[in-house]
Amino acid sequence: MNDSPDAEWHDEPTDWDQPGKLPRTRGGSDPGTLGSLNITAAATDPELLDLPWHIGLEDWPAQYLAALPRGISRHIVRFAHLGGSVIAIKETSEHVARHEYHMLRKLRRLDVPSVEPVAVITGRKARDGTDLDTVLVTRHLKFSMPYRALFSQTLRRDTLTRLIDAQALLLVRLHLIGFYWGDVSLSNTLFRRDAGAFAAYLVDAETGELYPGLSSGQREYDLEIARVNIAGELMDLSEGGLIEEEIDPLATSELIMDSYRRLWAELTDQESFDLNDRWRVNARIRRLNELGFDVEEYAIQTEANSSQIKLQPKVVDAGHHSRRLLRLTGLDAQENQARRLLNDMDAYRADNNPDVDEELSAHLWVTQVFEPIVRAVPRELGRKLEPAEVVHEVLEHRWYMSEKQDRNVPMAEAVQSYLDSILMHRRDEAAIMLTADTKTMDILGGGARDSP
Template sequence: MTGSGSLNITSAIVDPALLDLPWNLPLDTWPDDSIATLPKGISRHLVRFAHLGGYVVAIKETSADIARREYELLRTLQRIDVPCVEPVAVITNRTDDDGNGLDSVLVTRHLKFSLPYRALYSQTLRPDTATRLVDALAVLLVRLHIVGFFWGDVSLSNTLFRRDAGAFAAYLVDAETGSIYETLSDGQREHDLEIARVNIAGELLDLAAGGRLDEDTDPIDVSNGIIAAYRTLWTELTGSQSFASTERWRIAERVERLNELGFDIEELAIKTDDGGSQVRIQPKVVDAGHHQRRLLRLTGLDAEENQARRLLNDLDAYRSTHVDGEVDEELAAHEWLATVFEPVVRAIPRELKGKLEPAEVFHQMLEHRWFLSQNESRDVPLAEAVSSYIDTVLRHRRDEATVIDPPTGAFTLPIAIVDEDDWRDRV
């Protein structure tokens, strides 16, 4: 390209293909052979997709200061594992062939297999699909607020959607108006929610006016539904909960709900009231993917991710209810291993030891204990749960060696305890 020597490129990646794009031309005049035709949302700036090597990038023309600020915000969000587009580069000092200045640009990588919410709502969506899209956007907004990010321009066009392991996930696209704080006040969160409510309703009303929205979709109901889903999730993640000390099974129930919502628990903060009859649980949310490493570090157990998460949940609950708060987590983990995990594994009869690996046996026993406790509304003792699990579940399994890739938790309970379909839904 002509005039490439004047460019100033800030990029976290080294991709010489950046120099091959026609930066000497205004973005709206780029040739068709550089442009990728993909659906996009409404933007206050000109945005176009372009081919860059073996992938597609989104290019937004804006001022140099705004481009640099958004680039850094996106990099920060990526580092803390918030779903957002990947920043590629900021390019400034652009000039045309006559030396006239051109707008700076922010380059981000296009998220494969994704669509803007606006494009999705332009299609006919089944009610359950529309509901899951609402939930996905609510989850994204909660995740942003938890890390202290004030979006300032929540909208359908600033959000991308794609399927994620059979579920739905939402990704932030435009961080231009955003700011990161140590924590957000309730006022800041409410302000972001009001922006979301107005913007989303407005965009859907616009689609409806153009005849591109299913007639059964009420824009106001959808907008309010996102806010309602947000409030439910926020309360579940940050609210405290009280229950009797004899109902410790509710700890596992709370953690299960959070896991199902896509969040993981690093530790549980449980406090006993003066009367000794109540405990309070306050979950702390962390990024996914660290459970195998933490379990191996604390206990030496090498387990699959879901197994590790479940074992760590039990370890943290044990530490909170059985161990002096002065004891560090390594010592607590050693005590849990010696007094909880290993006795359960040793309790398995010799003839049944080939059924499952120890971590999976313990995982399934915990699930069995949780369901028994919930079903009977009491804290089922560990020994009782182990005995019940061995007699009603483990004895009826084939050896693990005869089953290819058995799914975690893939077992059934006797009909007297639970309906099989209901149990599958729970595990």
């Protein structure tokens, strides 16, 4: 993302090379109806002026809209095409839009999983001169899904557990950087598949605030909001028959409390041990690495006339496996995907190149394992899953095939079997599209509050 200072653009006659101005487009919206728009954005997107900002969002013509699921919201939210991507547009007040826009920009700079803010647009007027609400524009997260779109018939218990674990991890990451969310819910989160688990992304930062640090009271209040909201969301699903009957919404909502507190304790608690047990320093760091965190700084305290050592992580940073995979291969993947691919890469090196350094062996793995699998996916199936998720699933599929058939199944055979028996029957997740009637769309829609 471009972290340059925001540009203020105004819709008035201007040339392409005039700094700080967005040029008038040819075609698209009628220039005479745009009025005096004010656009605050981090990067120029000239296509923004092709959209009908002189029309209330609820009445936008279908030709501009993208068929993505949306739910009941206290704001009007629509999805639209912008260049080669899809954007989410939310009508709100100017103060709220600007606050959320700048908060999302800060979170992106801090490398927190969140949607990308595109622009805030004010000064909208209808043809009859009526003032229209300010809009916040964010970019839709490709391959992401609202939690309500993650089921076919009913949402299973293990899927719910993985979603809640992902939500807890996201909340921990936010609290570590001092972000108080204020409206934690599954509805305000998008999820990406992550090697059998899920990665959670913050969507709605309307009520969020960034502080130098959070008190335990602030963290616990955010956690309580999460528990209450998740319980309500699961009750709605239960009443609609959309989760397994034996799932207790209240008991299930408690899972986020346990998951959050276990992870927070592992990341922040002080640990005391005997001087002779210094190996526990490295053991603690390895545990955090397995959880996907790097320890950038920790404190060790010894006491006079005592054999006790106190260890406390001070600065931890998520993305341990993702960074290692990116460093070795240039591949950008979710944390669990990266862990799975790194395991296969290490096994490949042990089996084929034990005397070759790690960087060279990683390059060979990319060219001989990763890329051939990705290239084998037909174009028409390319929108089903992210490439890293496809490779993970192929590796899992090959392992199960080999175990079942009691032989080492060749990779080419495993890939073809996976394409024919699994991937072909998956829905496209590059942009989840639902063709159900309006009532079902409301039930399935993610972001029941404001969320794309």
